[in-house]
Every structure is written in structure tokens, then in C-alpha cells.
Amino acid sequence: MKAKLYLTRLLIIAVYTIATTQVFAQSEQTFTVSQLIGTGNPDIVGETYTSKMHKDAKTAFLKMKAAAAKEGFDIEVVSSYRSFQRQREIFESKYNKFTKQGLSPEQAIDKIIEYSTIPGTSRHHWGTDIDIIDANVPRPKSVLQEKNFHGNGPFCKLKEWLNKNAESFGFYEVYTDNANRKGFEYEPWHFSYAPVSIPMLKAYRALDVKAIMQAEKIKGSDFFTDQFIAKYRKENILDINPDLL
Structure with missing residues (x-):
């Protein structure tokens, strides 16, 4: 026995x-290089600019949206998946604008990356990250501003709800208001689906970012020195919410 x-x-x-x-x-x-830099991703579902997401992130988002609706919020996505080409258009448009205003290429790039990423380095390429607001309140002229999510801002109540509940659905704020954080400015509207974005970031860290950007001949890439790339990698790509590392 x-x-x-x-x-x-x-x-x-x-x-x-x-x-x-x-x-x-x-x-x-x-993950393929194409998935990581936004040139192609078979896991993206959705038809429009604001509905395209990684399939797993989309499932989790719809659950979070339904839960928020029960509390009187209508979570609206104003930006989700963004392709390499779309990010290139944003970056190069700003680069042209700032250099025409008299800024040097280096100054223009520094100004752009206060809020906008260099093509091939955006978390939105993965389909895991979303910019969200509450569609149930009057819409301000410019929605993605810090003041709208705090104090008496129109989205402050949604932000309070997200602070308490978003993580239970797998979504984490990316660019926090930690005073010691470097890189991109605080974005209280930007959330990432951790179960997918964490392994994607891990894979992304193995890429030669400088080589990719220069191969794509992005405007201004001739000024991406090794020192600049090292700083950008450390501050803009990796200095994020530690729960997403």
C-alpha cells in the first residue's frame, strides 16, 4: 500500500x-523585428486608428471598458496601435516644422522627444498601449493634457477610477509623475497592457535601435549619435513605470 x-x-x-x-x-x-518596430504585426485586430490593438490587449480593454461603464464612465480610445509609417509622419512633420523655425537638427529632435517617439521606438507599435479619455463628459479642445486628468479636470474622475482598477485588467500607466523619472513627460492618459508589452519590451531591448533608424533613413537620423541613442534608450524607452519592466 x-x-x-x-x-x-x-x-x-x-x-x-x-x-x-x-x-x-x-x-x-x-516576436519579429517587424512586430517590434511597427512595420507589420499579425496579432493586431480592429479596423480604425482608435480600435486597432493587439488581440489580447483588445480583449482585456473591452472588459475594463464594460466595468467602467457600470460606474458611469465611457472609456474612449483616442490613440492605440500606430504603425511605423504613421509615427514617421508625425516625427518628420515636427522635425521639418522645428528646423524651419530655426532650431538646429539636434534642438529639433530634443524638442520632439519631449512627447513624441522616434519611429521604430514607440510602444504604440506593439498594439498594447492606449491613450484614453472619458467620452461621457464635455470634451475640451485639446484632450491629452495633464490638467484634464487632475483637480477639476473633465477626466479627473476617470483617472481616479483607473488608478484603483486598471491594473486588475492588466493595464498600467506608462509615463508616471515620478519626479525622478527622465525621458517623456508625464502622460496620465497612457496605459499599457502588461502581459504582452513586458515580453515585447524584453525582446525590443535586444535590437540595434540606431542601425534600424538609420537604415530607414528617418529625417534627422544622421544626428543620432551613439551617445544620443544610449541616453534615449535609458531615459525614453526604459525609464518608465517599473511594473512594466
Whole structure:
């Protein structure tokens, strides 16, 4: 009887070990360079600029949206998946504008990256990140401003709800208001779906960002020195909410 019980326990341990190994293996996701820099991603679902997301992020978002609706909020996505080409258009438009105003290429780039990413480096390329507001309140002329999410701002109540509930759906604020954080300015509207964005960031860190940007001949990329890239990588890509690292 004891021998039979012992063998049964060994079998249970063996089955558990195999199952755990399989789950771990499935969690080790791999991503193509195209997925990581926004030139192509088969996991993106949705038809419009504000509805396109990674399929898993979309499922989680709809659950969060439904929960918020029960509390009187209508979460509206104003920006979600953004392709490499779209980010390029944004970046180069600002680069042209600022250099025409008399800024040097280096000054123009520094001004752009206060809020906007360099093409190929945006978290929005992954389909995991969303910029959100509350559609149930009067819409200010410019929605994505810090003042709208705090104090008496129109989206302050939604922000309070997100602070309490977003993480339970897998969404985390990316660019926090931590005074010691570098890189992009505080964005109380920007949330990321951690279960997918964390492994994507891990894979992204292995890329040669400078080589990719120069190969794509992005305007201003001739001024992306090794020192600039190292600083941009450290501050703009990696100095984020530590829960997303």
C-alpha cells in the first residue's frame, strides 16, 4: 500500500512538473523585428486608428471598458496601435516644422522627444498601449493634457477610477509623475497592457535601435549619435513605470 501511494505521489509530481514546464515554454514569446518596430504585426485586430490593438490587449480593454461603464464612465480610445509609417509622419512633420523655425537638427529632435517617439521606438507599435479619455463628459479642445486628468479636470474622475482598477485588467500607466523619472513627460492618459508589452519590451531591448533608424533613413537620423541613442534608450524607452519592466 505504501509503495503504491509513493508511486502515485511521484506520478502527480511528474505530471505537475511537465505541466509547469509547458506553461513556461508557452510564456516564452518570440516576436519579429517587424512586430517590434511597427512595420507589420499579425496579432493586431480592429479596423480604425482608435480600435486597432493587439488581440489580447483588445480583449482585456473591452472588459475594463464594460466595468467602467457600470460606474458611469465611457472609456474612449483616442490613440492605440500606430504603425511605423504613421509615427514617421508625425516625427518628420515636427522635425521639418522645428528646423524651419530655426532650431538646429539636434534642438529639433530634443524638442520632439519631449512627447513624441522616434519611429521604430514607440510602444504604440506593439498594439498594447492606449491613450484614453472619458467620452461621457464635455470634451475640451485639446484632450491629452495633464490638467484634464487632475483637480477639476473633465477626466479627473476617470483617472481616479483607473488608478484603483486598471491594473486588475492588466493595464498600467506608462509615463508616471515620478519626479525622478527622465525621458517623456508625464502622460496620465497612457496605459499599457502588461502581459504582452513586458515580453515585447524584453525582446525590443535586444535590437540595434540606431542601425534600424538609420537604415530607414528617418529625417534627422544622421544626428543620432551613439551617445544620443544610449541616453534615449535609458531615459525614453526604459525609464518608465517599473511594473512594466
